Amino acid sequence: MFFVGGESNVKDYYDVVVIGGGPGGMSAALYAGRAGLSCLVIEGNSTGGQMNETDIIENYPGFEEIKGPVLGEKMRRHAEKFGAQFHTATVIDADFSGQVKRVFLDDGKVISSEVVIISTGASHRKLNVPGEKELSGKGVSYCATCDGHFFKGKKVALVGGGDTAMTEALYLANLVDEVLVIHRRDKLRATKVLQDRAFEKPNIKFIWNSIVKEIKGSDKVEKVVVENKKTGEITELEVDGIFIAIGVVPNSGIFKGKVHMDSQGYIVTDENMETNVKGVYAAGDVRSKKLRQVVTAVAEGAIAASHAAETYFG
Amino acid sequence: MGLLSEQDVQYLKDLFGKEMKDDVKILIFKSDDKSRCEYCDITVSVFSEVAEIDDRIKLEVYDIDDDEAIANKYDIKGRVPAIVFLTADGTDKGVRYFGIPSGHEFSTVIQNIISFSNGAKPDLSQNSINKISQIDVPTEILVFVTPTCPYCPRAVLLAHEIAKANDNIKAAMVEANEFPEWSMEHGVSAVPHIVVNDETAFIGAYPEDMFVDHVVQHVLG
Numbered sequence: 379m380f381f382v383g384g385e386s387n388v389k390d391y392y393d394v395v396v397i398g399g400g401p402g403g404m405s406a407a408l409y410a411g412r413a414g415l416s417c418l419v420i421e422g423n424s425t426g427g428q429m430n431e432t433d434i435i436e437n438y439p440g441f442e443e444i445k446g447p448v449l450g451e452k453m454r455r456h457a458e459k460f461g462a463q464f465h466t467a468t469v470i471d472a473d474f475s476g477q478v479k480r481v482f483l484d485d486g487k488v489i490s491s492e493v494v495i496i497s498t499g500a501s502h503r504k505l506n507v508p509g510e511k512e513l514s515g516k517g518v519s520y521c522a523t524c525d526g527h528f529f530k531g532k533k534v535a536l537v538g539g540g541d542t543a544m545t546e547a548l549y550l551a552n553l554v555d556e557v558l559v560i561h562r563r564d565k566l567r568a569t570k571v572l573q574d575r576a577f578e579k580p581n582i583k584f585i586w587n588s589i590v591k592e593i594k595g596s597d598k599v600e601k602v603v604v605e606n607k608k609t610g611e612i613t614e615l616e617v618d619g620i621f622i623a624i625g626v627v628p629n630s631g632i633f634k635g636k637v638h639m640d641s642q643g644y645i646v647t648d649e650n651m652e653t654n655v656k657g658v659y660a661a662g663d664v665r666s667k668k669l670r671q672v673v674t675a676v677a678e679g680a681i682a683a684s685h686a687a688e689t690y691f692g
Numbered sequence: 693m694g695l696l697s698e699q700d701v702q703y704l705k706d707l708f709g710k711e712m713k714d715d716v717k718i719l720i721f722k723s724d725d726k727s728r729c730e731y732c733d734i735t736v737s738v739f740s741e742v743a744e745i746d747d748r749i750k751l752e753v754y755d756i757d758d759d760e761a762i763a764n765k766y767d768i769k770g771r772v773p774a775i776v777f778l779t780a781d782g783t784d785k786g787v788r789y790f791g792i793p794s795g796h797e798f799s800t801v802i803q804n805i806i807s808f809s810n811g812a813k814p815d816l817s818q819n820s821i822n823k824i825s826q827i828d829v830p831t832e833i834l835v836f837v838t839p840t841c842p843y844c845p846r847a848v849l850l851a852h853e854i855a856k857a858n859d860n861i862k863a864a865m866v867e868a869n870e871f872p873e874w875s876m877e878h879g880v881s882a883v884p885h886i887v888v889n890d891e892t893a894f895i896g897a898y899p900e901d902m903f904v905d906h907v908v909q910h911v912l913g
């Protein structure tokens with residue numbers, strides 16, 4: 379596959395600036411573009427967001443099965459068709475104090491706009507155990523699609539029990555010799571179909587009621603120290619790598635003190651996705667809500683952009 | 693059917709029409725020996741398709757053995773497929789790819805075509821350019837990637853922009869799966885993995901200022 383996303387010269391003013399090019403941001407851009415507004419999507423990595431880490435998505439209506447990055451590319455093209463522009467850069471600061479908002483990019487650019495839609499999504503939560511940071515990139519990984527290939531024919535641990543964890547376990551099971559799923563409860567949180575599939579794979583093994591205490595190794599991961607919460611027993615598992623999929627944290631740090639957030643740092647909005655600051659919206663995984671999925675992210679992006687179009691450009 | 697869809701081709705035609713100025717030269721070094729280069733054919737094919745879209749894109753394909761002198765000039769060291777970008781007048785800014793830039797990585801190729809066609813000026817903040825200008829020794833940045841890594845293209849682009857900002861610096865994408873020994877040598881097990889002057893400098897995705905600081909610190913201590 380070859381993704382051909384290109385960029386045009388960036389201007390210094392747009393009607394709408396979208397921060398983050400995941401599904402939420404791209405849907406917002408599509409709606410903004412169709413409403414006739416000029417729109418720039420600023421993406422720090424690759425457009426598609428977390429969909430890029432999803433081998434197969436099978437719960438986005440209309441697509442029984444689609445590769446995450448392919449859906450991402452389709453969404454980008456769709457938004458571009460209606461005039462949205464994309465730029466690769468990370469937003470490092472924002473000023474929402476005036477009617478005209480400003481965002482500051484790591485490549486030195488400053489972009490002004492009437493409306494800002496924050497769709498920065500979420501990132502992998504860390505375990506915060508000894509050895510995790512030291513061995514990060516040396517066998518500790520948060521992205522199976524990125525790094526799974528390096529463990530072909532090897533044995534890896536995978537921490538977590540939700541949808542993301544099972545998706546990653548299934549992906550890894552096709553590459554590596556053995557996947558040891560370490561989960562702190564005695565059953566999985568993941569959707570039933572994913573559970574069934576994981577239980578069917580002979581090379582996925584489960585270590586229940588257990589938490590990771592430490593990751594050991596001199597210059598690469600060698601052992602994972604696990605404690606059984608029920609029995610208190612400590613065991614050392616010999617593995618070549620450990621993948622961590624224990625949930626997400628919102629990418630909202632740069633907006634602290636600028637818009638209201640809940641106690642976990644998710645951005646709080648009204649039903650139109652508008653924050654407490656007029657003209658500043660939030661959509662997708664970064665928003666305070668229950669269901670974090672592609673289908674909810676795109677819905678919220680659409681709501682935000684159409685409300686903004688009516689309210690500020692009507 | 694080609695590797696690029698009709699839609700992709702139309703999209704690129706519009707984009708190049710709008711954003712390109714001068715010619716761009718792309719050199720590809722390949723080997724016909726499949727055991728040595730699994731992806732050389734497909735690399736040449738996809739670049740040929742791109743070159744057909746706009747005649748300002750000038751593709752030159754060389755054989756790594758038959759065209760040894762040219763390969764040596766660009767310091768390819770037998771690593772195929774290798775891709776080198778040059779401006780219209782043949783200026784080498786040190787921008788390289790080793791291995792096929794497929795998946796997300798291909799978007800960096802499109803960016804480089806537009807950049808080199810506009811003189812290959814670094815798209816970095818003035819602050820970064822000032823820091824990079826301190827590097828006064830020959831420096832090589834290697835960014836190890838996999839095609840399925842969404843965090844890698846930005847790292848590759850940043851490394852390439854750094855190379856454009858200072859003639860002492862070369863920067864290359866390395867597709868880790870195609871160069872297992874080279875990857876092992878540097879202990880690559882997560883990407884992006886950044887090697888500067890033959891030593892691992894850092895692993896992971898960083899915004900511009902931190903990326904630049906890591907590189908500069910690694911070279912100058």
Ligand SMILES: Cc1cc2nc3c(=O)[nH]c(=O)nc-3n(C[C@H](O)[C@H](O)[C@H](O)COP(=O)(O)OP(=O)(O)OC[C@H]3O[C@@H](n4cnc5c(N)ncnc54)[C@H](O)[C@@H]3O)c2cc1C
Pocket residue numbers: 397398399400401402403420421422423424425426427428429431432434435436437438467468469470497498499500501541542545546629632661662663664670671672673675
């Ligand atoms: C392994 C895995 C499997 C999944 N499987 C499914 C599934 O099967 N079905 C489903 O519906 N959902 C699935 N999800 C969840 C789904 O991917 C997310 O809910 C969805 O992508 C959220 O979209 P978003 O646009 O809110 O944020 P994201 O997708 O997180 O995108 C946010 C984007 O913003 C960018 N960004 C962040 N900060 C900045 C900044 N400061 N400057 C510039 N850019 C920034 C990020 O680089 C990112 O690209 C899965 C997630 C994972 C990780």
